[in-house]
Amino acid sequence: xxxxxxxxxxxxxxxxxxxxxxxxxxxxxxxxxxxxxxxxxxxxxxxxxxxxxxxxxxxxxxxxxxxxxxxxxxxxxxxxxxxxxxxxxxxxxxxxxxxxxxxxxxxxxxxxxxxxxxxxxxxxxxxxxxxxxxxxxxxxx
Numbered sequence: 001x002x003x004x005x006x007x008x009x010x011x012x013x014x015x016x017x018x019x020x021x022x023x024x025x026x027x028x029x030x031x032x033x034x035x036x037x038x039x040x041x042x043x044x045x046x047x048x049x050x051x052x053x054x055x056x057x058x059x060x061x062x063x064x065x066x067x068x069x070x071x072x073x074x075x076x077x078x079x080x081x082x083x084x085x086x087x088x089x090x091x092x093x094x095x096x097x098x099x100x101x102x103x104x105x106x107x108x109x110x111x112x113x114x115x116x117x118x119x120x121x122x123x124x125x126x127x128x129x130x131x132x133x134x135x136x137x138x139x140x141x
Contacts, residue, residue, distance in 0.1 A: 007052075009034065022047065040089045050085040050093060053129070057096050058083040060125035068115045068122075069104055077103040078141070095133040096126075103141040112140050 011020035011034075021031035038046035058081045069076045081100045088094050100116060116138035120126055126134055 022052070039087060048087070050087045053093070053125075054083040054085040054096065057085065057098065057123070057125045057129065060123045061098050061100065061119055064123040065100065065102070065116055065119035068119050069102075069107070072107075072111070072115060074104050074107045074111075077105065093129075093132055095135065096129055097135045097137070099137045101139050101141055107140065109140055113138055 006025040007022060008025075009020055009022045012018050016036050019033065019035040022034050023031045032047045033045075034048065035046055037043070039048040039050070061083070062079045062081045065081075066076055066079050069079075079100060079102045081098060084097045084099070085093060086095045086097075098120060102112070104112060116136060120134060120136045
């Protein structure tokens with residue numbers, strides 16, 4: 001059965017002068033601020049569409065890798081993934097870099113790399129981002 005996830009954004013004003021908020025249907029944390037300055041210059045206090053994509057990519061990849069490791073007979077003790085999504089004003093989203101560090105008893109680094117590469121390709125968010133460069137650094141703890 002398909003599952004539909006929802007988020008909503010509200011924006012007021014022009015692109016460069018305006019601002020807005022984004023909220024997730026599953027969250028009781030309220031809204032998160034968004035604005036062009038954060039998107040084009042970076043910010044530690046305001047989210048961006050790219051940060052939201054990074055969160056989706058990191059979580060999806062972690063799930064895909066965990067599944068691949070379990071299917072291999074080597075379930076992970078822990079998988080830590082970060083995703084860095086790059087946005088270039090005037091160009092758009094240009095890439096996503098996944099960095100994973102995992103604790104997987106009884107697995108060689110070579111097999112881990114193979115499974116991580118497969119998870120990168122097979123992750124539904126990676127597939128949705130097929131129009132950009134996706135890179136991966138994978139290390140065993």
